[in-house]
Amino acid sequence: MTRVGLLARDVDRLVAVRPDLAPSLGEAMFDAGLAHRRCEPELDDLPESFVHLAAACSSYRARIGPLTASLAHVEDRERASYEEQLVLDRDLLPPLREEAKRLRAEIATLEGALRAKGVDPSPIGPRIENATVVDDAGPPRLVDPRERRAEVSMFFRRIREDG
């Protein structure tokens, strides 16, 4: 057996005119559907056209209802995911990245000071293997195409002058 979600309004209509079918509605609809499908459809056959069009409209409407409800949940989930992503990218990760960047700069300064005193700093303290790439160059900058064009023209002017 296959479970299908039918519009209550359509089922009520059938039960109202054929109460005798109520105990076995599924089987009755299945048999009638198969019998109807076996008929050769004719374009100008009004009853035939009506049944096919009404079945198409009802099946679309029966799918639209649950899908619309599910869409609301999917939209909520999607929004929640973006909000979580936003919290991570805006509030949680930047301070950690900044702190890591600051500490790396401090390490570089201290290592430089040790080297100036003739001490090799590499064996000192814990080493950090496969460190996360922390963007030391600052946030990404939007490059204006005009700026890029000017750079390219400067480059060609320079090599022409060199030549």
Next chain:
Amino acid sequence: MSDALDGVELDLAGPPGPSIDLEIPDGADMDPLYLAFLGLWSLVLGASELSDDERERRLGELVVRLQGREGPLRFELFEISRRHEVLERAGRIVAGESRLKRGWLVPKLEAEIEAYRARIEALRAALEVA
């Protein structure tokens, strides 16, 4: 006197409303939902007690209305399905990224910060001795 076909156009105009789950036998080589509705409307039409002339007139009206509704309904279903699929996929990707950041990147950065602090301590101590 009321008839099985009364109010069909009104039903089509409003929102779909609630649905009822029914079980239908397996074995048909077509969409079971469409087959069930084919049977339902076939039975409803069979129960109509209108005279031949009146029935033809009513069916003529209904077919015109249904033809006008079928295309927009099919498009609406397509649009909702497409939007559903796109949002579900986008939500899954974003949720995956957040999980990765929260479960891997944040702990990794925190551990590195701890290690950097320990290294700074050691380097300072070495600098004092040097």
